[in-house]
Amino acid sequence: MRLGVVLDPAPGADAPLHDLVAQAQAAERAGLDFAWLREAEGGGPPLLTAAALGPATTTLRPVACVAASEHPLAVAEAAAVADTITNGRLVLAVRGDDAAVLGESADALVAALAARPFRHEGERWTIPALRPENDGATERIVVTPPPVQAELPLWLAGSAAPAVAPARGLPHVVETAATSPTPTGRVRPALRALEPDFDADALVAALRADQAAWGCDVTVLVPPPALPLAARLRAIERLATRVKPRVVQVPLPDGLEADWAAELDARIAALSD
Amino acid sequence: MDVGLGLWTMRSTAAAPAAHATLYADLLDDARAAEALGFHSLWLAEHHFWYDGWCPAPLVAAAAVLAATRRLHVGTGIHLLPLYDPVRARAEVAWLARLSGGRFEHGVGLGYRAAEYDGFGLSRTVRGRRMDAGLDVLAAGDGAPAPIWVGGMAAPALQRAGRRGLNIMLPSTLRLEQAAEAIATVREHAERAGRTPGRIGIMKYTWVTDGTAADRDRAVAANRAFTREYTGSWFPLRGRPGFSAPDLLEAQARRTVDTGLFGGAEEVAEQLAGFAALGVDLAVLHLAGDGRRPRRAETMARIAEHVVPALAVAA
Numbered sequence: 001m002r003l004g005v006v007l008d009p010a011p012g013a014d015a016p017l018h019d020l021v022a023q024a025q026a027a028e029r030a031g032l033d034f035a036w037l038r039e040a041e042g043g044g045p046p047l048l049t050a051a052a053l054g055p056a057t058t059t060l061r062p063v064a065c066v067a068a069s070e071h072p073l074a075v076a077e078a079a080a081v082a083d084t085i086t087n088g089r090l091v092l093a094v095r096g097d098d099a100a101v102l103g104e105s106a107d108a109l110v111a112a113l114a115a116r117p118f119r120h121e122g123e124r125w126t127i128p129a130l131r132p133e134n135d136g137a138t139e140r141i142v143v144t145p146p147p148v149q150a151e152l153p154l155w156l157a158g159s160a161a162p163a164v165a166p167a168r169g170l171p172h173v174v175e176t177a178a179t180s181p182t183p184t185g186r187v188r189p190a191l192r193a194l195e196p197d198f199d200a201d202a203l204v205a206a207l208r209a210d211q212a213a214w215g216c217d218v219t220v221l222v223p224p225p226a227l228p229l230a231a232r233l234r235a236i237e238r239l240a241t242r243v244k245p246r247v248v249q250v251p252l253p254d255g256l257e258a259d260w261a262a263e264l265d266a267r268i269a270a271l272s273d
Numbered sequence: 274m275d276v277g278l279g280l281w282t283m284r285s286t287a288a289a290p291a292a293h294a295t296l297y298a299d300l301l302d303d304a305r306a307a308e309a310l311g312f313h314s315l316w317l318a319e320h321h322f323w324y325d326g327w328c329p330a331p332l333v334a335a336a337a338v339l340a341a342t343r344r345l346h347v348g349t350g351i352h353l354l355p356l357y358d359p360v361r362a363r364a365e366v367a368w369l370a371r372l373s374g375g376r377f378e379h380g381v382g383l384g385y386r387a388a389e390y391d392g393f394g395l396s397r398t399v400r401g402r403r404m405d406a407g408l409d410v411l412a413a414g415d416g417a418p419a420p421i422w423v424g425g426m427a428a429p430a431l432q433r434a435g436r437r438g439l440n441i442m443l444p445s446t447l448r449l450e451q452a453a454e455a456i457a458t459v460r461e462h463a464e465r466a467g468r469t470p471g472r473i474g475i476m477k478y479t480w481v482t483d484g485t486a487a488d489r490d491r492a493v494a495a496n497r498a499f500t501r502e503y504t505g506s507w508f509p510l511r512g513r514p515g516f517s518a519p520d521l522l523e524a525q526a527r528r529t530v531d532t533g534l535f536g537g538a539e540e541v542a543e544q545l546a547g548f549a550a551l552g553v554d555l556a557v558l559h560l561a562g563d564g565r566r567p568r569r570a571e572t573m574a575r576i577a578e579h580v581v582p583a584l585a586v587a588a
Contacts, residue, residue, distance in 0.1 A: 133396055136388045141388070144325070144326040
């Protein structure tokens with residue numbers, strides 16, 4: 001299983017970039033895989049944040065979660081540039097609660113993020129419009145530059161995702177603790193709330209249960225929005241040392257986890273000082 | 274007068290092909306160098322659906338540049354505001370301003386390529402109306418989240434900047450006396466609307482040579498090649514792409530040289546001082562050429578070491 005964490009700036013932070021960079025660098029240093037970026041909770045447009053984190057990181061993969069109502073051509077172009085700035089590290093997530101809107105957004109984005117000329121005709125958007133007064137308009141257009149990744153990951157989130165994702169072969173992000181979700185994507189991500197002083201054993205048990213029940217292979221943990229930076233950094237360290245090793249390989253030999261405990265707990269205690 | 278540098282486009286042209294990831298990494302290196310050399314600002318451009326990958330999302334590129342620097346201002350020259358949902362655009366600009374501690378300069382313009390409007394489901398004919406509606410949204414509430422620069426030289430752009438008390442960004446192709454007229458128009462419309470006029474900016478194609486005729490010839494040839502590709506492909510001349518009107522294309526290539534700054538450092542500084550005397554607050558030196566000129570770092574260093582000090586003396 002891969003792990004990620006949602007990054008939020010402190011509420012009303014004077015220097016939100018400082019906060020976000022500190023969390024991203026801590027997550028990268030600790031070997032976490034994903035940094036989920038959202039506009040709620042004071043985060044700003046996530047594709048801009050993904051680009052802003054680019055120069056400060058080298059391996060961490062930003063997941064930019066945008067609304068399905070945004071114009072898919074603008075999203076595709078911004079995603080292509082953000083993927084180029086991060087040299088192929090971007091994951092694009094689209095959130096929608098209306099199946100028609102999320103479905104159309106996903107269709108248009110899949111077409112626009114491929115490096116070939118495309119045309120999209122739907123209820124909300126026609127790309128390109130082919131208006132007769134627009135001299136030089138062509139039936140198909142191509143997004144340039146194309147994303148660095150030949151297949152930029154596109155994950156669907158929100159309440160409409162389970163209805164929309166399977167037919168399109170796209171991953172949907174499981175967001176509730178509801179019993180027995182049935183994701184169909186080759187990648188099976190989940191968002192899960194993280195308590196500030198979470199019990200590592202309980203979290204490991206929950207992630208192992210998701211893994212066993214429906215093949216969850218990416219969990220992005222969501223700390224409370226108001227959690228101060230120091231507590232976020234501590235949570236990242238605990239996830240990396242006390243959780244990730246135990247959900248990558250299951251089961252571990254008897255005695256190994258107990259052997260780790262004293263050293264790793266001491267390291268995290270030192271972070272609190 | 275502040276001196277900024279432009280325009281970064283991240284194009285992988287036929288004459289100078291490169292990986293786009295490299296071009297964006299170079300952008301960050303160039304920005305750090307520009308900051309270290311003391312330049313006021315670095316400016317990005319926007320176009321869409323072109324073979325060379327001309328940056329279609331300058332606000333995204335700006336986010337990375339602002340994050341990689343501490344003092345440098347970063348601007349768009351220009352952002353095609355009418356293409357976008359203005360409420361989203363406002364949120365994006367506000368985030369750039371907040372992330373950077375107020376270092377984002379929001380240059381906006383209409384663009385001219387109908388295919389770009391068509392891609393976004395719009396008619397080119399609505400671009401002026403959408404610009405005004407967009408500026409209204411940006412100015413709503415507590416006012417615009419970042420300084421706005423209206424790009425252009427046509428009467429509606431000058432009137433728009435003046436009427437709204439916004440900054441104007443004039444294009445490179447104005448001679449001194451034409452720039453004076455444009456500035457007077459902006460001021461007149463500001464006064465008529467009871468506004469304080471904004472700042473005056475101007476772009477200038479700039480080639481600082483070693484002072485010899487041979488080096489100037491090289492610069493002119495490189496600038497001509499750049500302009501021919503750009504104008505030929507993009508600019509409607511008699512309503513068609515420029516290559517279909519070779520006479521006008523050649524005339525435009527000449528005009529670009531005639532109105533640009535070509536010469537040794539002191540010559541360039543003297544010409545810039547002329548614009549400063551008109552009340553121009555910001556000159557954005559346009560280092561176009563796309564691989565046909567010496568490395569950007571050398572060009573920037575030459576300007577910082579020779580042109581900027583000479584400008585201080587001349588002005």
